[in-house]
Amino acid sequence: MGIKLDNIFDAFSKNFIFRNKNILQSNYTPETILHRDEQIKQVASILRPALRLEKPSNLFLYGLTGTGKTLVVQYVRNQLLERAEKQKLNLKIEYINCKLKKVGDTEYRILAELLRKFGEDIPFTGLPTGQLYQKFTELIENKTQLFIIILDEIDQAVRRIGDGFLYTLTRINSELKNSQISLIGISNDTKFIDQLDPRIKSSLSEEELIFPPYNALQLKDVLASRSKTAFKEGVIGEGVINKCAAYAALSHGDARRALDLLRVSGELAERRGAKEVTEKDLDEAKEKIEKDRILDLIKTQPKQFHFVLYSILLLEENKKNKIFTGDIYRTYEKLCKNMVIECLTQRRVGDIIAEFDMVGIVNAKVISKGRGGRTREIKLAIPETLIPKVKEILEQSLNI
Ligand SMILES: Nc1ncnc2c1ncn2[C@@H]1O[C@H](COP(=O)(O)OP(=O)(O)O)[C@@H](O)[C@H]1O
Ligand SMILES: [Mg+2]
Structure with a gap:
């Protein structure tokens, strides 16, 4: 006979803290994006030619982690695709996260991932890359008029496999007759672009956009807006939110970190069976996250x-x-x-x-x-x- 866990489970099922914890997870898409109007407008106007099936300039976005780059690009992508569908345009915009090992750690895998976006079934290894490129250009030629490729965390792929694949991608247009591709590169490493081969650099950053870190006041708004629906009423006070925003502002204005902090604080309060998240929970959460970060870092x-x-x-x-x-x-x-x-x-x-x-x-x-x-x-x-x-x-x- 094991120990009776009913008490533990019962205590947990009485949830006083969260209404919907998912809202604080970093992969959750928030309903409103605060303090990024400028960036949204700029990305939208750079990509706008796509709605006439004209090739937009290649775009390079950079800024520290948690500054809303992925969020903003995905938002504009969705809006563009909605319009394109209404106008029955043959526009394709695909998002690839190069940080994922199975996507970004060989040129083969990046290409295979791009081909899969056309519904192709590509084996995980085995074909010559030349053949993949050929297949890729054929598919673009036949299936779409304009293809915008978003390469998120592009610095991670280049660090592992060099910038050759980028060179090839930036040159593919010269082989296409009916169609064109545009690239959007996103990097958390602000010095990345200067390490590229100058030809690739000038091609990839025909347009450049920097995402500045959020300051404490902006983070406070982001946190307040997301916690309204994430927490039950009266669980989280302004003091905790302000302090959380201040902590995250110190670690270079990272909204992801701010949200993590708030979520973990809530979890700690929940575990204590409390009805309120306190500043002490926040401090403990901060310590716990820092420890986890160090251990993860070392493990990898x-x-x-x-x-x-x-x-x-x-x-x-x-x-x-x-x-x-x-x-x-x-x-x-x-x-x-x-x-x-x-x-x-x-x-x-x-x-x-x-x-x-x-x-x-x-x-x-x-x-x-x-x-x-x-x-x-x-x-x-x-x-x-x-x-x-x-x-x-x-x-x-x-x-x-
Ligand atoms: N302006 C904002 N409003 C609401 N949530 C935001 C905002 N900016 C960032 N976030 C959230 O912070 C986290 C990190 O944002 P993300 O776009 O992934 O940053 P980056 O790609 O720059 O590292 C995500 O969970 C995102 O939803
Ligand atoms: Mg990102």
């Missing part, structure tokens, strides 16, 4: 990153003095020898540590050593309470 790093991080952890544990890059490298080297794995160069390990610094796993401080020499002093930036869990993840990954 490649093996060599795990070796480097494990070396830092070992050094921290036996720390007598400050830790410098050279110390980490020596520990790492020993570890590689013991585990009989390939050892990266000191320079490469330095790069990995710099990446850890960038995502907030460590803090690195540059120290000059005189005569132009420099090193970095490294401190672990993972909260103390998380370290055992992190160690467990690394040991499992590295079979230690």
Whole structure:
């Protein structure tokens, strides 16, 4: 006989907090989009020629995460398609998220995904890419007059597979007779466009649009509007919403983060059986989200990153003095020898540590050593309470 869970379930079924929690999920499409009128209008006017089946300029959208890029583009897409249907236009607009591994991690997969949008059944591997491109141009020629391709999180695909596929896509028009394609690239990485081959860059960003971060007041409006239908009446006070908006404004105005915070706060209140979300729930939610973020981040790093991080952890544990890059490298080297794995160069390990610094796993401080020499002093930036869990993840990954 297991334990009786009725009490636990009953307590949960008395839901005092949420009316509809889905409204706070990030994949939920809100009814109103606040503080993005300007961007909506600009995207709409850039794409407007599509309603006369004239090729719109390629468009490149960029801005930090959670600034409403995906939301705005999808909104304009839907409106355009509605009009196109009324006018019986042969216009096709498809959205592809390159961040998804099974979509964006090879050129083959991106093409296969595009072909599937025409209802083609493409095997997951096996055909030559040349053949896929040929099929693709045929389909566009035969099935549509204008094809707008939205490549969301395009930086993720380019990072993994290079920018060759973009080059090809931007050149396809020269092979088409009856039809044309336009590209919309979206990136969370604001420096991405400058890393592209200049020819691709100028073609992709015929038009460019930046999405600035939301400020605290704007976030407050977004949160207030979504929480009206997400929470039961009287559950969430203005104080909590204001504080939540302020937190998210500090982490570069990310609306996704703001919504997550509010949702997790509600869940914590619900778990306590409370009838109200408090600022304390919010603070706990903030801590929980930050911990989850760090753990997820660590889990998804490649093996060599795990070796480097494990070396830092070992050094921290036996720390007598400050830790410098050279110390980490020596520990790492020993570890590689013991585990009989390939050892990266000191320079490469330095790069990995710099990446850890960038995502907030460590803090690195540059120290000059005189005569132009420099090193970095490294401190672990993972909260103390998380370290055992992190160690467990690394040991499992590295079979230690
Ligand atoms: N102006 C807004 N009004 C309502 N919800 C918004 C607004 N901007 C962003 N959101 C919500 O915030 C989350 C992140 O927005 P998203 O468009 O995915 O950002 P990005 O693509 O720039 O990372 C989504 O859940 C979205 O619905
Ligand atoms: Mg997005």
